[in-house]
Amino acid sequence: MDKWFNNNTFAKILALAVSLLLWFMIHLDEVPTTPTITTGISSKVVERTVPVQPYGLDSNTYVLTSLSIDEVRLQIKGQRSMLTSIFTNDDYKVLVDLSQVKDGSNTLPLVPDLPSGVEVVSMEPSMVTVNVEKLGTKSFNVNIVPEGEPSAGYTAGTPVVAPSSLVKVTLPEGQLDAVASVQGSVSVTDAKEDVIQKKVKLQAYDAEGKVIENAILSPQTVEVRVPVNQPYTKVPLRIKYLGQLPEGLVLSTVEPNVKEVSIYGSQGVLAGIQSYDQATLDLTQFTQAGTSTVDVDLTPPSGSEKIEPSSIQIKVTVSPYDEVETTTKVFPNVPINLVGLGNGLEGELVTPKSGGLNITLTGSRIMLEDLNVGDIKLTGNLKGLGAGTHEIKLEAELPRFAKLDEASNDLSSTVRISEKAEETTAPPEQNTNEDNQTTPDPSPAEVENGQPGTDPVEEQDESNTEHQDQSQQGNVPTNRGSVNNNFNTSNNGSKSGSNP
Known part of the structure; x- marks a missing residue:
């Protein structure tokens, strides 16, 4: 081994090998790395069904009444990442176009509307039946x-x-x-x-x-x-008159602009109101013949809350007496009101049997046309009279523009006055013996016709009747009151006997 390291040729070859290795190592890092692409294509069945969404219907002409199905089941495919993380089931839609439908039943194709990169594998069902109605x-x-x-x-x-x-x-x-x-x-x-x-x-x-x-x-x-x-009642309007017209003048016409007024208040108050007679016309403001219009304010009756209208206009025509068109009018069965009876006494009308008299009035034709029986009052004053049968004179209260006709000047009636029976706490014992039965008191008709049981006073003539009455009561005049055929009903109820 030492020989190799000491040999120059070997050393050169080794150095070259190391140099090449280093070069390869350096240049190997510079080579770009090619990524590995994994194309994972998979299919997935949507977990929830997808709703069918109609569109395009002309809502001014048709209405959708039914769909044969309202949901479909989709099987789709696409990249796994897109199916699992990017899109939800709300991104999947199935549409049906209704723009060309006709009245009645229509079978139409379903069209899926899916995110990009997602394809339909299957759709069940693929058609829908649509019913529309005009x-x-x-x-x-x-x-x-x-x-x-x-x-x-x-x-x-x-x-x-x-x-x-x-x-x-x-x-x-x-x-x-x-x-x-x-x-x-x-x-x-x-x-x-x-x-x-x-x-x-x-x-x-x-x-x-x-x-x-x-x-x-x-x-x-x-x-x-x-x-x-509020509760209200409509009642007739009655005009009252205050003061007098100058001598020689009379009322020719009195025409209020309304015939009725509405009075508002509680039911209890309204029940007792039959007419409104608080509209007062002051005659002293008319000094000469002619036609004029007068404004009169109306006050709600006592206990009521308001009256409508709150004011009226009255058209008044005043004419010379000899220029007025006069006429007569009969008012049948005017009721007789008895007043002034003493304590412990009770009275009843013997005549007239009907309880009223026919009254004939004379006056302006237009004014008399608007009168009725309620505008006339007949009063019999029994003050100072005791038990017995009496003929009394009656007082007549008339509108200012009318007077009694000659046919009605003699106003009288016959009245029976008797003592009131004493009240007892226990009913009287009844007698079953027919022999001891008492005769019942006669009726007024029996008295007048002279039937058995008639009061002996009534069997006498009129003069004897008056004589006996006076002997019982003292000096009682036969004329109990004069006829007042022209009166002035003012706010305090005073009367005047002069003719306007």
């Missing part, structure tokens, strides 16, 4: 239903709908006939004033009151106002 439109009135109850004493009125009460309902033509109504609701619970809602949602209902979910409404909302009012 749309129809029909107009309906809006029905607004108030919900709840307003505050005590208030009532909800008829809802007012804006901008229009008609709503268009769009449905498949075969379902339009099922629509029974279009409704919305507004709460009026505890309301004391009008309820206004800007957007009230509307829905279509069938005959059973169920909502038709797929109905398309236009408009979908409306503005609604629900009036909330």
Whole structure:
């Protein structure tokens, strides 16, 4: 071995070998490394089914009523990394084009919509049956239903709908006939004033009151106002007169611009109001003949809250007495009111049997046309009269523009006054012996006709009757009151006997 190392030729060969080895080692690192490409192609079945997504339907003309399937199962292939990490099942879609469908049943191909680099191996099913139906439109009135109850004493009125009460309902033509109504609701619970809602949602209902979910409404909302009012009553307007006209002038016409007024308040207060007679016309403001218009403010009756209208206009025509067209009018069976009866006494009308008299009035034809029986009052004053039968004079209270006709000047009636029976705490014992039965008191008709049991006072003539009455009561005048055929009903109820 030592010989080899000492030999120059061997040393040179060794040095050359080492040099070559080093060169190869240095240049070996500079050679580019070629990567190993692994093309792992694999297939994968999507774990979840893919939904079918329709598109392209003309929604103004048709509506999709059914799909034979709504999901398909896909088998796809692609690079493993793409199938496992990059894309999810939401990236896989199956589409069906409805742009060319016709009314009825259509069988159409399904088209997968997949991410780039992914291919379909299989799709089941590949076709779908689509049913579409032509749309129809029909107009309906809006029905607004108030919900709840307003505050005590208030009532909800008829809802007012804006901008229009008609709503268009769009449905498949075969379902339009099922629509029974279009409704919305507004709460009026505890309301004391009008309820206004800007957007009230509307829905279509069938005959059973169920909502038709797929109905398309236009408009979908409306503005609604629900009036909330107090209870009220409409009553006739009666004009009262204050003061007097100058001598020689009379009322020819009195024409208020309304015939009725509305009075608002509680039910208890309204129940007792039959007319409104607090509109007063002051006659002293008319100094000469002519026509004028007078404004009169109206005050709510006691206990009520308001009156509508709050003021009225009265057209008044004043004419000379000899220029007024006069006429007569008969008012049948004007009721007689008995007043002034003493304590412990009770009275009843013997005549007239009907309890009223026919009254004939004379006055302006136009003014008399508006009168009725309620505008005339007949009063019989029984003050100072005791038990017995009496003929009394009646007082007539008439409107200022009318007077009693000569046919009605003699106003009288016959009244029977008797003592009230004493009240007992126990009922009287009944006598079963027919021999001891008492004769019942005669009726007014029996008294007047002179039947058995008639009061002997009534069997006498009129003069004897008055004489006996006076002997029982002292000096009682036969004329109990004069006829007041022209009166002034002012605010304090005073009367005047002069003619306007």
